[in-house]
Amino acid sequence: MVSPQSRRVLSALRNALAVSALLLAGMAQAQTGPIRLLVGFPPGGGTDVIARTLAEKLKDQLGSTVIVENRAGAGGQIAAQALKAAPADGTTFFLSHDHTVSILPLVTKNPGFDPAKDFVAVAGFATFVNALAVSGGTPARSVNDYVAWVRGQGAGKGTVGVPAPASVPEFLVKLIGEKYKLDLQAAPYRGSAPMMADMLGNQIGAGVGSVPDFIENHKAGKIRVVAVLGGARQAALPDVPTFAELGLAGFEDVPYYGVFAPSGTPKAAIERFSEAVAKVIAMPDVRDRLTAMGLTVGYMPPQQLASREHAYAQTWARIIKASGFQAQ
Known part of the structure; x- marks a missing residue:
């Protein structure tokens, strides 16, 4: 015979389980909602093609539709500002190369965003020249x-x-x-x-x-x-010499492609998207397509991408200062 106290405990446990089930269902529903992947350049350009190549496969990994949203203009500045303004809930990401994240803050007085404060690195997936x-x-x-x-x-x-x-x-x-x-x-x-x-x-x-x-x-x-540029000839262009071969050295630190999220995005959402990127670029068809486009494909987890972005920005800060360029 079950005592009244035991019945109360069982009842409380059932209620707790019911609440947990509702929460989990809500989380699952949120995870299957659409994800925006911002791109700072027009449709048809290299960055746009890369984003759409990844988005097609990411939807299967994430169980969510991944919508490439072109916010073209100002070298990606408009898209970066849109990322800063987006809710940090794991539904908005930004696919960008080095220019917007590392270079714009060096050459623009008021870019409208600070990568160190407003963005968090999610995944690097390639370098290029x-x-x-x-x-x-x-x-x-x-x-x-x-x-x-x-x-x-x-x-x-x-x-x-x-x-x-x-x-x-x-x-x-x-x-x-x-x-x-x-x-x-x-x-x-x-x-x-x-x-x-x-x-x-x-x-x-x-x-x-x-x-x-x-x-x-x-x-x-x-x-x-x-x-x-870069330290070696490119696999996609084996007959094309490097500028270093022609006597213009000093530009061997190659730029990168990566994905970023608004600062404050939950760690679980970042890890989930980052792991999905790692799986997608490991797919032979994706790797082959990106390589054919002239990319050197390689996964960088969040901290590695963050470190690379910081080092790249420091390198170009010195070059830009030496050139005499004044931020506009």
Whole structure:
């Protein structure tokens, strides 16, 4: 016979279990809701393609629809500000390369966000290199050809597209001009897609951007990548020399791609998304596609990505200061 006290204990236990079941059901429902993956550049560019490649697979790992949301403009600044303003509940993430997170705060007086305070690292998944590419309308097949072509245009003046103002590519244009004694002017675009459109239309003779920005049209013969940065030639472009081989050394610390979340996002949500990224980039089809785009695929857990971002920002802070550039 069950005593009244035991019945009260059992009743309390049943109530507790019922409440727990409701909480777990609510958590499961929240986890299956849509997840926003912010991208700071227009559709069709390298970063957008990368984001959509991952999002397609992440939905299966997370059990949630992953919606790529393009917040293009200002070199990713608009998307970064949107991330800062987003609720820190595990439903909003930001896929970005180095420019927005590491470089913008160095070249902009009031970017509207502080990565150290407003963001938390989630997962790094690849590194890449920047490159110089020439338009199909130029006769150049090498850097030396391009230098000769610019000099032939009159007084060694040339315009080179870059995907964002005050970006690493813009600083590289200046350094390339100094090395080859050319008067090169950077023409900033709102992302790689419009820059590429002008290169394909021969509206601009050359561009500096990431290998993923150029690789597809290079392989199609519509443009030509003539040199890459980094310490070694790229697997996707084995015949293209590095700038170090050509005498422009000092840029071996390659940029990165990573995912970030608003500061205050629960640790469990960060770990869950980070683990999902690790599983997705380990899939052969995803790895092959990203590698073909010119990325070096490799998982970085949150702390490693945070450390890499900090070190990369410090490296470029020194370069930018030495260049005399003043934050705008």
